[in-house]
């Protein structure tokens with residue numbers, strides 16, 4: 001551990017700074033999203049620029065209606081911006097054709113919704129296997145992969161149960177396994193613990209953190225839970241469709257991945 005964290009540049013610092021200078025995995029510039037038109041216009045995002053490095057776990061906070069879900073949807077190419085650009089690993093999403101976009105949605109990013117959105121009458125394994133089946137995988141290997149993911153999220157013994165037979169916390173574990181089954185590089189989670197009690201909130205957050213590390217993910221979690229948010233590498237705060245000043249820059253925080261302290265590294269924005 002550095003004896004003087006404010007002045008000593010450790011090897012870990014150097015690694016953190018080098019990572020910050022790499023091409024960010026996720027980058028957006030001048031992102032605006034306007035719903036409706038005329039008098040009914042809603043500016044969900046009003047010019048957001050940010051950059052997220054590979055391996056970072058970022059919490060996205062802000063009051064209801066501040067644009068968190070809208071931003072996650074744009075990062076996942078589930079929606080298109082009114083203005084501005086989204087880059088994934090340096091690739092401009094708007095230049096991708098429909099087929100490449102489908103591939104991107106199904107394999108580059110995994111998405112976890114607040115209300116899991118499982119198919120109630122399908123088993124846990126079938127739900128997890130679904131993204132692979134949709135991409136054309138054969139049934140047996142897809143179900144085998146799903147079983148492995150269910151084991152990884154602690155539900156190996158519930159693979160044959162229908163989603164409707166599982167508790168809220170278990171359903172969210174299935175949803176996380178489904179989001180990761182295609183081995184995406186980024187995990188985007190929209191209030192993944194929003195509907196859970198305190199104990200389940202903690203265990204789902206710890207599961208996300210464990211998977212983030214063990215699968216070398218880049219994660220963005222929208223949450224209203226500031227206690228959870230503070231445990232991410234970095235917190236981004238949205239308000240009225242705008243990031244609070246300075247939030248889009250790369251700032252190292254205590255995480256074990258980078259050195260402790262909150263000193264600013266070079267900006268991640270290109």
Ligand SMILES: Nc1ncnc2c1ncn2[C@@H]1O[C@H](COP(=O)(O)OP(=O)(O)OP(=O)(O)O)[C@@H](O)[C@H]1O
Pocket residue numbers: 035036042043044062063064065066067068069070071
């Ligand atoms: N499809 C839509 N049509 C019209 N307005 C929309 C649409 N989606 C979102 N909005 C509006 O955009 C703004 C941002 O919504 P968004 O869902 O991104 O907020 P949020 O921060 O995720 O809120 P919450 O914390 O309640 O989930 C809100 O005013 C919302 O009403």
Ligand SMILES: [Mg+2]
Pocket residue numbers: 068069070190
């Ligand atoms: Mg939302």
